[in-house]
Amino acid sequence: MAKYDYDLFVIGGGSGGVRAGRLSASLGKRVGIAEEYRFGGTCVIRGCVPKKLFVYASQFSEHFEDAAGYGWTVPEPRFDWPTLIANKDREIARLEGLYRHGLDKAGADIFDTRAELVDRHTIRLLSQDRTVTAERILLANGGHPNPHASLPGHELCISSNEAFHLAELPKAIAIAGGGYIAVEFANIFHGLGVETTLVYRGKEILNRFDDDLRHRLHEMMEKKGIRILCQSIFERVHRAPDGRLHAKLSDGGTLVVDQVMLALGRVPNTEGLGLEAAGVETGKTGEIVVDEYSRTNVDNIWAIGDVTNRVPLTPVAIHEAMCFVETVFKGNPTSPDFDTIATAVFSQPEIGTVGLTEEVAAKKFDELEIYSASFRPMRHTLAGRDEKMLMKLVVDAKSRKVLGAHILGPDAGETAQLLAIPIKAGLTKDDFDRTMAVHPTMAEELVTMYAPTFRVKDGERVD
Ligand code: NDP
Secondary structure (H helix, E strand, C coil), X not given: CCCCCEEEEEECCCHHHHHHHHHHHHCCCCEEEECCCCCCHHHHHHCHHHHHHXXXXXXXXHHHHXXXXXXXXXXXXXXXXXXXXXXXXXXXXXXXXXXXXXXXXXXXXXXXXXXXXXXCCEEEEHHHCEEEEEEEEEXXXXXXXXXXXXXXXXXXXXXXXXXXXXXXXXXXXXXXXXXXXXXXXXHHHHHCCCEEEEEECCXXXXXXXXXXXXXXXXXXXXXXXXEEEECCCEEEEEECCCCCEEEEECCCCEEEECEEEECCCEEECCCCCCHHHHXXXXXXXXXXXXXXXXXXXXXXXXXXXXXXXXXXXXXXXXXXXXXXXHHHHCCCCCCCCCCCCCEEECCCXXXXXXXXXXXXXXXXCXXXXXXXXXXXXXXXXXXXXCCCEEEEEEEECCCCEEEEEEEECCCHHHHHHHHHHHHHCCCEHHHHHCCCCCCCXXXXXXXXXXXXXXXXXXXXXXX
């Protein structure tokens, strides 16, 4: 008889956990997987997927406006929030079903319960009030929005979790943060007709992205009518007798809104997980500390995804899961490759980016060539939309290697995905130059910027 109930027990049914569980089970391993909320995890249930559906919903207001320039007469459009929520919920339920089906088909045992470690081989399944044992354990239980408990009135605020289920669309919202979630939701709510204010502590939104794109996006968002207050934070939130929320700002002002949303980063889900009982080490932000193969300090316990707070992105968690299976069950030690990860911010317009920003590259390379193009996408011409696309390539002058590509404009995320291939492959600007353009497209600019717009020498821009 086997010493343990399972060869592998996975805690967390998100992108990483499901991939690892499904692949391991399909290799014939005895796999158990527990999820306390819904299979699919943050990305599918209350993150990337419903967010993108909301982005599409919010873009229609501009599509209706733009249609007039192309000869269409659109009757006064009306938006119904409950319809969007119901349709989104139906789609998310369908996707959750697919995740469960995949696990089931591969032969994994599925547990709809919170699971906690009792010791290094034992897991308590809370809703079933029993324990199971496993030779190996994979912790893939994600993170949650930072509740910002030091903010008086934080309990009156929502996070992205609740934003997906609001009973009604607010008339006015204030959003704290300047990262992915704050910027994406500011554009979503604005597009749906909500009076939107973004409050960010830093000088410019989207820290760590290329400066030119940050400034341009900021300008465009303001031009659309989103209010952006930088170098400001909420000091207190309280509910007035009329039911509205008053958010007091550090500059002395007060925003009166129907909802306050906090998008101030995410925290690994390690509290109460039984890590001490199992002897698993955590780091400064509560994250599970792992080695290059995602193994914790306890040699039969691994961790992947947001709970390790390495690169908190869905494709990264999936990649870590596949490396885990290679390493542990296929005898092929494989460490995740975190180099040159493309990413998109689904702002409006969108940001797509891969590789080094000009600012980071300038610190690492003696001389850079920067190729930059700013133009009005053809689609905006008849529409009369005064919005310019921005594309930028960062090139090492010596090796000619393209170090980074940064795009602001329609479908920038799609373009960044494709640019990730040549940049990951280490191709040079000359390879870009000898690539024939696809005409007429926006992306053709990427292979027709023949002369540098400017150079960066010893960290300074020069002509
Ligand atoms: P981010 O790390 O992107 O942004 C957090 C923001 O909160 C930053 O602007 C940060 O400021 C600010 N902040 C943090 N603490 C405080 C504080 N105490 N007071 C005031 N401001 C504060 O996190 P998000 O919550 O937006 O998203 C979480 C993660 O989810 C992202 O890092 C990303 O990996 C992932 N994600 C990816 C998406 C995508 O791929 N499109 C979409 C959504 C999320 P500062 O910049 O100054 O540190």
